[in-house]
Amino acid sequence: MSPRLRRSTRPFPPDETLPEPVRPAGLVLDARLHLLDRQTLDVDDVPVATVDDLEIGPPGSSLLAGTDSVFVTALLSGPVLATRIFGGRPPASRLHRIDWRHVTDVGTTVRLGVHGDSLDVLWVERWVRDHVIGRIPGGRHDPG
Amino acid sequence: MILGDLLDAPVVDSSGRVxxxxxxxxxxxxxxxxxxxxAPRVHGLLVSPRTGTSFLGYERTGLDAPALLARFLRWRxxxxxxxxxxxVEVAxxxxxxxxxGYRRWSPAIPGVAHQRP
Structure with missing residues (x-):
């Protein structure tokens, strides 16, 4: 069962009306709601990967303080199927980064301004194409 | 830091109360x-007494369809x-x-009418 607070230990009345915060100047996104699990498309509208996670703060940092401004630096994609089922997450070295500077639009999909072939995240697909599919007779040209 | 490490993490106040x-x-x-x-700046954290099903975001948006599901998830x-x-002191x-002296604010996404059940 996912973690939750028992009703008897909740510190605040549940139906309390809270004040609305001041609206920030930029576009507001909730990471889980608007970014995670979204499909990324490259500049030719070719699907690249899904956004499995985000890198925030300086790479390698494990502790963040509210006194510092923290920014999203990259979208992360990797082999997360098993960890989604059994828990945990893959080691950081198995996650591929797509720098935020490549992102051109965030909507139903996340659009990138680069070709997918130039991104590390597709290396498995490229390797299979070159070493497996390409060795099958007829595997190096369009059918028909 | 990877954002997934923060999701579902417990939030405590300065006295250690969860x-x-x-x-x-x-x-x-x-x-x-x-x-x-x-670049997206981390503006805040959304804190809930429970973690499951919040990814649908009914408690933050004005979405009210399907009505039964929306009311149930907003209540949840x-x-x-x-x-x-x-x-945030440390995360x-x-x-x-x-x-x-932290302050709690409405979780509604600004610019989206928040409808209470």
Whole structure:
């Protein structure tokens, strides 16, 4: 069962009306709601990967303080199927980064301004194409 | 740091009292422009007494369809709140500790009419 607070230990009345915060100047996104699990498309509208996670703060940092401004630096994609089922997450070295500077639009999909072939995240697909599919007779040209 | 490490982490106040769990991270695109878009800045954390099903976001948006599901999920996540990043003392995969005098805000996404059940 996912973690939750028992009703008897909740510190605040549940139906309390809270004040609305001041609206920030930029576009507001909730990471889980608007970014995670979204499909990324490259500049030719070719699907690249899904956004499995985000890198925030300086790479390698494990502790963040509210006194510092923290920014999203990259979208992360990797082999997360098993960890989604059994828990945990893959080691950081198995996650591929797509720098935020490549992102051109965030909507139903996340659009990138680069070709997918130039991104590390597709290396498995490229390797299979070159070493497996390409060795099958007829595997190096369009059918028909 | 990887954002997934923060999600579902427990949130405590300065006295160690558990307030809930991080169910989402609110970002604002007002950071330095690098490429076509501004870098998303971590604006705050959304804290809820429970973690499951919050990814649908009914408690933060004005969505009211399907009506039965919307009402149920909004009721399930009553008590959720937003805390600004400046009120966070320290955040790690082990949990989030809020600073003294932190303030709780409505979790509704600004610009979206929040409908209470």
């Amino acid at each position: 307030l809930g769990f991080v169910v989402d991270v609110r970002l604002v695109l007002d950071g330095p422009v690098d490429g076509l878009l501004a 996540h009553r008590g959720s709140f937003l805390v600004h990043w400046t009120d 790690s995969a082990d949990g989030v500790r809020l600073a003294d």
